[in-house]
Amino acid sequence: MSFLGISGLAKSYGTVTALGGIDLAVEKGEFVTLLGPSGSGKTTLLMAIGGFVLADRGVISLMSRDITRLDPEDRDLGLVFQGYALFPHMSVAENIAFPLEIRRWPRPRIAARVEEMLALVGLAALAGRRPRELSGGQQQRVALARALSFGPELLLLDEPLSALDRTLRESMQRELKRLHRETGVTFVYVTHDQEEAISMSDRIAVFRQGRIEQIGTPRQMYGRPATRFVAEFLGINNLFEGRVEAGPGGRAIRTFAGLLPIGRASDGTPLVAGAPATLWVRPEHASLAPVPEAVAVSAVIRDVAFLGAHDRLVLQPDGGPELIVQFPAGEAERFQPGARLTVHLPLAAFGVLPSA
Ligand SMILES: Nc1ncnc2c1ncn2[C@@H]1O[C@H](COP(=O)(O)OP(=O)(O)O)[C@@H](O)[C@H]1O
Ligand SMILES: [Mg+2]
Incomplete structure (x- = not known):
């Protein structure tokens, strides 16, 4: 059985089919990217995995456990979004400590873990700052450290870099790949940017109107697109x-x-x-x-x-x-x-x- 298994997952909003029966198997430690145009169902799938959207049909399993109807807080997943949603009145260190306090970790363990996370994302020197005193890239690093602090097995990321300018985005892409490698956490990553998907992912699932049109490694997708839609979305223009x-x-x-x-x-x-x-x-x-x-x-x-x-x-x-x-x-x-x-x-x- 896969680490994360999704089968027959469907979700409609009135007459709009957001997910039209998704089957997807993600292995432990994989970096899988959901790539597709706006409105193709990427966020809906991520929200269903996270427990914020209840599917009409289908099953989601995580580590052999059926989590389809579980509350978000019982899924223990890390989440990172485009808007970093940091707590503005808390320092960097307090933001990172927050998920640990909710989980009632003992004080010394929290302190040690926060220090470890600050080092991981290179923000040790800025531990006392407030979010508004940080650049966009630094805020995104805090969001990543906070999402990973309690040690989730799975991290869900929804277009986390889309608010950053090109240069910063490219360096954050490398940073994310490093974090993925060093932590061994499984990443499910959403983007509409084909270059980002190709450069970062172990596998890419191309979304079209609530369905996965093709899934494969970046090299497979680049060299052997299965449909015109995938070819065009991966930048083939002739x-x-x-x-x-x-x-x-x-x-x-x-x-x-x-x-x-x-x-x-x-x-x-x-x-x-x-x-x-x-x-x-x-x-x-x-x-x-x-x-x-x-x-x-x-x-x-x-x-x-x-x-x-x-x-x-x-x-x-x-x-x-x-x-x-x-x-x-x-x-x-x-x-x-x-x-x-x-x-x-x-x-x-x-x-x-x-x-x-
Ligand atoms: N809460 C909602 N209410 C109504 N329609 C929604 C809602 N969430 C998503 N949709 C619709 O579902 C489709 C898929 O949306 P979404 O998953 O956000 O796409 P993506 O993340 O790929 O841009 C879109 O047509 C969107 O308008
Ligand atoms: Mg979206």
Whole structure:
């Protein structure tokens, strides 16, 4: 049995289906991220795990115990939200001690634990400050220390970094991964930011309209998205349609760029002759110089953007949909919108979605 098991969990608000039957198994010590657009049910699932939302159907189990109808305080989970919800009149140390006082830990044990938590999040020097005397990142560290102080086995985090600016967010991401590693606590983390999900998680569950559309490791999700929705949500911007043909040398896909000798979807399933196929290719796989085993695409340049480390071009191929390509900075400097260009896309760089 899994550490955290969710089966058939459903929740509706009137006519809105917030959760449409969720099945999810989380192993002990895992970092699992719920990733999806706003309104897809991520917070509702987290709140149901925490005991703040009662599901209409389904079962939640934690460490072999059915917790579906348990009160939040009997679940003993750590919670961290976007708004840190620190107690403004209490010092950093008092905030961290609070969950321990509720649990009636003896004084010396509380003092020792607070010191340990302050060291863990690097705030020993600020123990006496009030929350309003701290930066956003420091407040979030206090919230983390408070959520972990009583030693929960499971920490639920709902977009905890979304209020922070980019630089701080990236350093807090590393901080969270370190805390996860050092404490061994199981993390269920909610975000709508695909980069954050990819860089932090052991596994990602992509949410769509109250359902999990796909779950897997970041590498699996990045390399083998199962649906167009997942592909687009993970930042794949070149998706186009083709049709499978039974050629002399096996299956191939007819596209605007010609017949591509690809016989299987990226997940290994064989393609069916006559069926439509959705292909994708990442901008960074295009090359200006010819490469072996590649398809050449002739196009008009629509836009050239300098993005620091690379140049990004929007192309309009002859008879095809818009194509976004990217080259190391400098390589594409000479190109101007309106000019023609041929790019080379290696066959191995194409992904093919499994048939619906
Ligand atoms: N308390 C509530 N009352 C009515 N509708 C709600 C409530 N909570 C969530 N919803 C609806 O359920 C859906 C899922 O919401 P939520 O879980 O907050 O999504 P997410 O966290 O992915 O943005 C949304 O359509 C939202 O409007
Ligand atoms: Mg939410």
